[in-house]
Amino acid sequence: MHRFPWNAQRLESLPVSSEEIHRLDAGTIAALYVEFSDELRAFLLGVLRDSDRAAEALQATFVKVAEAGHTARKDSFKGWLFKVALNEALGIKRRSQRDARLAERPVWQRANDHERPDETAVRRESIEQVRQRLNELPEELRQIVELRIFSDLTFAQIADELKLPLGTVLTRMRTALKRLAARFSDES
Amino acid sequence: MIQTPEQSDPHDLEWRAFRYVSEEMSAEEREAFEALLAESLDACEALARVTQLTLASRTVLADQNSRPAPRSSRTPARRWSAVVVAVASLAVLLALLWLPAGDDRPNPGNLSQAATVLSHWNDAESVELNDESDGGDEFVVSEFGESGVPQIPDWMVAAVSIEALSEEEPRRREGVPAVPELQDN
Numbered sequence: 001m002h003r004f005p006w007n008a009q010r011l012e013s014l015p016v017s018s019e020e021i022h023r024l025d026a027g028t029i030a031a032l033y034v035e036f037s038d039e040l041r042a043f044l045l046g047v048l049r050d051s052d053r054a055a056e057a058l059q060a061t062f063v064k065v066a067e068a069g070h071t072a073r074k075d076s077f078k079g080w081l082f083k084v085a086l087n088e089a090l091g092i093k094r095r096s097q098r099d100a101r102l103a104e105r106p107v108w109q110r111a112n113d114h115e116r117p118d119e120t121a122v123r124r125e126s127i128e129q130v131r132q133r134l135n136e137l138p139e140e141l142r143q144i145v146e147l148r149i150f151s152d153l154t155f156a157q158i159a160d161e162l163k164l165p166l167g168t169v170l171t172r173m174r175t176a177l178k179r180l181a182a183r184f185s186d187e188s
Numbered sequence: 189m190i191q192t193p194e195q196s197d198p199h200d201l202e203w204r205a206f207r208y209v210s211e212e213m214s215a216e217e218r219e220a221f222e223a224l225l226a227e228s229l230d231a232c233e234a235l236a237r238v239t240q241l242t243l244a245s246r247t248v249l250a251d252q253n254s255r256p257a258p259r260s261s262r263t264p265a266r267r268w269s270a271v272v273v274a275v276a277s278l279a280v281l282l283a284l285l286w287l288p289a290g291d292d293r294p295n296p297g298n299l300s301q302a303a304t305v306l307s308h309w310n311d312a313e314s315v316e317l318n319d320e321s322d323g324g325d326e327f328v329v330s331e332f333g334e335s336g337v338p339q340i341p342d343w344m345v346a347a348v349s350i351e352a353l354s355e356e357e358p359r360r361r362e363g364v365p366a367v368p369e370l371q372d373n
Contacts, residue, residue: 039233039236040236042235042236042237042239042240042243043232043233043235043236043239045239045243046205046208046209046235046236046238046239047222047225047235049209049211076229078229079229079232082225082229082232083226086222086225086226086232090222122240122243122244122247126240126244127244127247127248129244130241130244130245130247130248131244131248131251134245134248134249145245145249146249148210149242149245149246149249150245150246150249150250150253154212155212173206174200174203177202177203177206177238177241178202178203180241180245181202181237181238181241
C-alpha cells in the first residue's frame, strides 16, 4: 500500500493504478471535502429527499474514503466518489423504506411546512440568481414551475387545474427547467 | 405510463433528474435512473444540479408567496377614519343640496339621493374592509337593515344634519327619523 503526499492543488495527480488500494491522508480528504461536498450533498439530497439522511450519507461517504482508501483511476476519481455516495444513499434508502415515515412527502415538499429547504446545499448567490431567472420566465412557464415546486401539485393535477393537456404542462416545465438550469450551471 | 418528452430525447439528463427528484417516475423508471446514476457521472452531476435548482426555486417562491399583498391597515383607527371621511363627504353633499334656490326646507328627494350615494360608498368600503379575514367588519355589516337594503345609520344622519336641520320648522325636528327611508327612484 502506498502513501502519497497530497494537497488540494495536486488533486489531478492521484495515483493511476486501479489495482491498488490507496489511502488518503487527512489533508487530502479535507481537500476532497472542500472540492466536492456541496455537489455531493445536493446529489444525496436528490436521491434521499431528506436533509438529515443526506447529511448521514455524506458523512458515511467520507468515512469510507478515509477508512477504505480508493481504487479509482485519476480521471475517474470524482465518479468513484459519487459512486460511493450513491451506494451509501441507496443503503440508507433501503433501510428507511421499512420506516413508515418514508411514505411522507419529501421534506421540501410539505405544503404547510414553514421550514426552509436545506439551504446549505445551495449558496445564497445561487438563490439570488435563480430568483432573477424565475422573474424573467414567461408567465406561462413560471406558473407551472410555481405549481410544481412550491405548491407541490403533480403534473397531472396541474394539467387538470389549468385545463391544459398533460403534454403541454410537461413541455412547459421542461422548457422552464432548461432555461433555469442552463444559467444555473453557468453561474454556479 | 406517461408519454414524456424525454422519450424523444433520452439524453436529457436534467429532465430525467427533475422527474426523479419530483417523484414523477414510476418504480421501473426510478430503478433505471438509479442504475444510470451508478454508471454515469454526467447523470450524477445533473441530479445534483437539478436538486440545487429545485431547492433554490422553492426558497425564492416561498419568499415571494409569504410576502403579504400591500394593503392598507385594517386597524380600528383606519376603520373610524373611513367613517369620518364618509361623514364629511355626506356633510359636503348635503350642504350642496341645501344651498340652491333659497329653499331652506330639506328636499326629501335630495336626501334620499344623498343616502343612496352614501350607501354606495359603504358598499365600496365594505368590499375592501371585508377582505381581511378577521371575521368581517361588524361596523359595515351592521349598517344593513334586515331587508338587506343599505340604510344610513341614524347617528350619521344626526351628525351631519345638525347644522342643516337647525333651520327646520319645529315639526321636522321632532322625532328625527332614525332611518330615512330610501325611495325607489
